[in-house]
Amino acid sequence: MTQPLTGRRPSRLSAWMDMVQGGTGLLLVLFMWAHMLMVSSILLGKDAMYWVARMFEGEPLLGKPYPILVSGVVLFILAAIVVHAVLALRRFPASSHQYQTLHHHIRSLRHGDTTLWYLQVITGFALFFLASVHLYQMLLHPGDIGPYASSDRVWSGRFWPLYLLLLFAVELHGGIGVYRLVVKWGWFLGKDPRRGRRRLQRIKWLITAFLLALGLLTLAAYMKIGMEHEARVGERYVPAHLQPVAEPQGNP
Amino acid sequence: MRAAPMTNAPANDNRIAASNVNGGRTLTLRIFRYNPLQPEQEPHLQSFTLEEADTMTLFIALNEIRENMDPTLQFDFVCRAGICGSCAMLINGRPGLACRTLTRDLPREITLAPLPGFELIGDLSVNTGKWMRGMSEQLQTWIHRTGGAPDLCRLEERMEPEVAENIYELERCIECGCCISACGTAQMRPDFVGAVGINQLARFRIDPRDDRTDTQFFEVLGDDTGVFGCMTLLGCEDFCPKDLPLAQQIAYMRRKMVLAAT
Ligand code: HEM
């Protein structure tokens, strides 16, 4: 801020980048919430999860499952993440000097929302790597989604450490993200913006805690199934209604 | 270190601070010292100890130090009532007005430093005025009229009381600079106009006497030095000593500027 600027015409790029970053962020958060609910269907049983997986492959509509549909969704989400990440990059500190200033600032200010923002930057950075591995896997093996196939990947395929980190990174990043998005554009603040903001903060932590608990339970469920299924890796789940009627138990 | 015997200070004591009632604590003030005119002296923290008085503010403490211990200590005060905005500094790392900060709300050891993000005049004194003037010229924070100068012989046009009150609410900004020192964005990117600038333009945006269109506001506020540089860290809102609704005003200008861009 040195000299007065006269008659300058800023491009509309900043405004568009801000909107698209928020838009892709919101889209991704909504997707991640829906995704968590779908994945957690395993807690209702193998058949529930089997049904959800086939539904996304279009079976109820098309008569037979088309895993390529899953690849399509993955591609779309991947594109959204790329756009979002490219735009978010401009918010990262850009030099060692900026990092120093920021670290000093965060430490001395001891301010909740500033610290949360930095947590968002860090988890966002982690998502670059964590999300790519997961998305690549889903893009190329869209057919391997099911009660046994997924559990085998989680346990025998050693994906659970990745999923554990991914869970925390996504829920923290997305939770802070929507909260900041809502405040940034001034939505849902009500008559008294200060009280409104505290309320939004509480809601945000409740959602995050709920999703983290649900995610941990879900991951545990896949790990348990995967452990029990370890000896028969690769075998696919046959839903209850297609299973051969069980042999009558050998009553003496 | 001995525990602070807070019980010595009667809770409802309404004697005035000037009577120097002993608050019971001995305070240690660690004050940033550096004079740009004497660059051979490295920046350092200098400690002063003094007895805490009842309802002592940092303003009183600093004056006591300057009068009795070190007349070269530099710091700014004018109104000592939270109106002029000249006494803002980092108090234990966080921005605030020294004249409105009671020592009894602080621990026994108090570290004072100049506001970061502004040109240092010396010790605790910074040139917020120069920064604010630059911001004001860049954003053109004054009334713009298309019809030329108003006719001073005619009655001013009427304004709804509600509008007048809203303008008055935003006018309360004292340009103390706390929001700039509390903003991670402004600290990283010195060309960012900060909450103080965005709030001041919001004030003119709602003023019916200002004839500027949103496209014209967009010209000065519509990029990353303006409202789209703000990353919603909300330090500004939480540290503004005048409790201005800054987050709300930034959101308001952001929405207006997005509409102007599309
Ligand atoms: C490679 C992956 C990602 C990276 C590098 C990344 C990075 C970032 C960064 C640095 C910010 C802060 C930007 C700012 O302060 O203006 C941000 C905001 C945000 N992110 Fe991400 N993110 C990623 C993936 C995701 C995912 C998967 C979600 C959904 C759960 C998400 C949701 C959001 C939201 C809602 C915001 C707030 C948008 C805003 O403030 O305008 N991000 N992201």
Ligand code: SF4
């Ligand atoms: S907006 Fe608040 S913190 Fe910022 S300069 Fe004005 S009074 Fe100070």
Ligand code: SF4
């Ligand atoms: S909301 Fe944050 S980034 Fe925006 S002006 Fe305030 S402190 Fe700075």
Ligand code: FES
């Ligand atoms: S001396 Fe004026 S605001 Fe503190």
